[in-house]
Amino acid sequence: MTTAHVLRKALRDFKEGAVDEEAVLELLHDLPYEDLEFAKVDHHRGLRHGFPEVIFGRGKTTEQVRGIAAAILKKHPNLLITSASEEVAALLKQAYGDVTYYPDSKALTVVGEQYSLGRGNIAVLAAGTADIPVAEEALVTARIMGNEAIPCYDVGVAGLHRVLSQRKLLDSCTVAIVVAGMEGALPSVVGGLVDLPIIAVPTSVGYGASFGGLAALLSMLNSCASSVAVVNIDNGFGAGYVASLINRERVAGR
Numbered sequence: 081m082t083t084a085h086v087l088r089k090a091l092r093d094f095k096e097g098a099v100d101e102e103a104v105l106e107l108l109h110d111l112p113y114e115d116l117e118f119a120k121v122d123h124h125r126g127l128r129h130g131f132p133e134v135i136f137g138r139g140k141t142t143e144q145v146r147g148i149a150a151a152i153l154k155k156h157p158n159l160l161i162t163s164a165s166e167e168v169a170a171l172l173k174q175a176y177g178d179v180t181y182y183p184d185s186k187a188l189t190v191v192g193e194q195y196s197l198g199r200g201n202i203a204v205l206a207a208g209t210a211d212i213p214v215a216e217e218a219l220v221t222a223r224i225m226g227n228e229a230i231p232c233y234d235v236g237v238a239g240l241h242r243v244l245s246q247r248k249l250l251d252s253c254t255v256a257i258v259v260a261g262m263e264g265a266l267p268s269v270v271g272g273l274v275d276l277p278i279i280a281v282p283t284s285v286g287y288g289a290s291f292g293g294l295a296a297l298l299s300m301l302n303s304c305a306s307s308v309a310v311v312n313i314d315n316g317f318g319a320g321y322v323a324s325l326i327n328r329e330r331v332a333g334r
Contacts, residue, residue, distance in 0.1 A: 123152075126156060132158070133148075133152060134160045137161050137163045146168070146172065158190060160220070172188065178190055196226050198328065199254060202324070204219045205246070205270065206231075210285045218316035226328075236260065267280035267303060267310075268305045271306070277309065279322055280300040282294075
């Protein structure tokens with residue numbers, strides 16, 4: 081249940097006399113944010129964006145991540161942490177039951193409630209096996225935000241028949257995330273095949289002249305396929321988030 085759903089239910093319950101003013105005030109107490117001194121947790125983000133604040137684990141201490149996670153989980157059943165360490169995963173698994181850690185992408189989820197907000201499917205394509213960690217971050221993000229996300233890996237342009245054989249999958253989706261390193265050509269190919277919005281994710285995979293993903297980034301930014309938009313290098317999370325917004329089933333009045 082999203083933050084908006086929780087508040088709508090509280091307002092209905094208050095109107096019907098099922099809860100009192102104090103219960104509603106308790107829900108609103110930490111809006112727009114909760115001050116933890118080392119972090120100001122944005123509890124209002126769920127209302128603005130439809131999903132609560134996501135924790136970027138890198139650069140934070142284990143205790144800081146745990147404190148922010150606890151604050152979010154008091155208000156929302158689900159949580160996503162990107163760039164999470166194994167130490168954080170072990171700590172949260174002791175405190176919360178439904179913790180899943182994805183060691184390849186270093187994403188971590190706590191899922192207290194399953195819900196569906198997508199109007200269709202999201203395809204997540206990776207050009208090579210080495211691109212899977214970034215693709216997995218996009219996949220995990222899209223799924224925890226309430227979407228059906230379908231992975232399809234190792235379909236790079238070095239063997240063009242591999243991606244051409246995925247037309248049926250692509251045609252069944254409303255948006256595609258395409259992850260590629262090296263020369264970053266795959267998003268342009270996919271963009272030329274289907275009438276979907278394509279979110280291109282350059283990765284830092286490649287030899288020296290790839291400049292840590294800069295070559296793939298520039299290739300994608302210069303794509304001749306008009307349907308291609310680009311996020312930053314290795315930013316699977318950003319791609320999964322944007323794809324979720326594109327795929328979201330719109331609520332009347334919003």
